[in-house]
Amino acid sequence: MNSIICGVDVSKDWLDAQVRPAGVFERFGNDADGIGALAALCRAHGVALVVMEASGGYERSAFLLLWELGVACALANALSVRRFAEAMGFLEKTDRIDAGIIAHYAAVKAIAPTPPPQAAQLRLSSLVARLSQVTADLTVQKQRRHAARDAETRDSLDEVIALLVRQSRRLEGEIASLIDDDPLWGRLDAAFRSVKGVASRTVARLMAELPEIGQVSNKAIAKLSGLAPIANDSGKRNGHRPVRGGRSGPRSILFLVAHIAARYDPHLSSFQQRLQSAGKPKMVIRIALARKLLVILNAKARDARMEFVNAT
Missing domain, CATH: 3.30.420.40 (ATPase, nucleotide binding domain)
Known part of the structure; x- marks a missing residue:
């Protein structure tokens, strides 16, 4: 202390x-x-x-x-x-x-010091955060464009949308270059994208917002992402174990990607079917799928990090 x-x-x-x-x-x-x-x-x-x-x-x-x-x-x-x-x-x-x-x-x-992130990690986090902002703005402008009824408003919105699209593409290119330039990140990128349904944006979000992936246990990474069930027992009562806390960014992207990956990955697909056959609620299935995908990605990241260490 x-x-x-x-x-x-x-x-x-x-x-x-x-x-x-x-x-x-x-x-x-x-x-x-x-x-x-x-x-x-x-x-x-x-x-x-x-x-x-x-x-x-x-x-x-x-x-x-x-x-x-x-x-x-x-x-x-x-x-x-x-x-x-x-x-x-x-x-x-x-x-x-x-x-x-x-x-x-x-x-x-007895809090321990938190070492500062490396410059590349800071830049990746900034680029990913800005890309998320631009993507959200782009969605809003497209909705306004769809609702617009006069040509002048549509033309104005088209200019804004074009600018945001250019910024989005530039940010995506800078993020891809940053990941490609780092030998470890390149290995992690390949490992993550070996799971069908996991695309470049998902990889970037995980690397930026969950840099611990592959370095901690499955339980720890699930808790960091807010996907670990929290015990709620007392005496003879075994209460419902909710998930709460954790980092909302990785959790939200895992919810989305797990649903897509379950269409193609046989392990995720069979896992989803077992839960559905057992009559589990939709939200429980959604959380379980996201946690299952995270565990798979954590294992792949652990292997990729080990291979990188052995190669160097």
């Missing part, structure tokens, strides 16, 4: 930091100068770990720059921190209180 921890409450403009157990509190700007000053505070107080919540991307600059300045950092789940605060009797919520709670939570949880 880290003896001295700095909890940081992150907002768009500010970094509110509290050092535990000293109780020192300071506010810094969420910019390069402020992050540098935060690093100096941590060095002055012998901080072993800085912990901050994932805050919709506002924490990214501080997280990466602190690592560059030699200060170890970790990210905490915001919902877990909030529930911890309530369990400890803190119903109030201010930036100062939140910073202290984050530090306390990290100490109790």
Whole structure:
């Protein structure tokens, strides 16, 4: 367990930091100068770990720059921190209180540093996120085009759609080049696409949003994706085991792809038929198929990583 921890409450403009157990509190700007000053505070107080919540991307600059300045950092789940605060009797919520709670939570949880991703991983994540945005915008514009009744509106929408299509193709090309240029990613790409129904966009989403694939157990990867049943038993009662939490991005793409892959892959197809014959609800079948596909992909990624290590 880290003896001295700095909890940081992150907002768009500010970094509110509290050092535990000293109780020192300071506010810094969420910019390069402020992050540098935060690093100096941590060095002055012998901080072993800085912990901050994932805050919709506002924490990214501080997280990466602190690592560059030699200060170890970790990210905490915001919902877990909030529930911890309530369990400890803190119903109030201010930036100062939140910073202290984050530090306390990290100490109790014995949170370990979270190494920053490599530059290529960051770029892949950014490209995939932007492609998802462009795809969503394209869907909206096409729906508006379909509903438009006058020629002037349709012409305007056609211009926007053409621009989005060009951006989509450019992003797809950059993502494909990035994956092809990395020997390990190239192997993972080939391994994933050996499953019929798994296309390039699925591969990119998994690599960007689930980089742990092939490096953790099947149970762990299912939990990361929110596809693991959560125990709900008490005494003699065996309750319904729901799936919840996890990363929504990989889960949503796995739901879609598993349904397609089940048409072609004999293992997935027979698995689906067994569940249907057993009278399982549609949603249960959908979740089970997605988890089954994820386990298959995790095994293929594990083999691909092993082959890469042996080859190098």
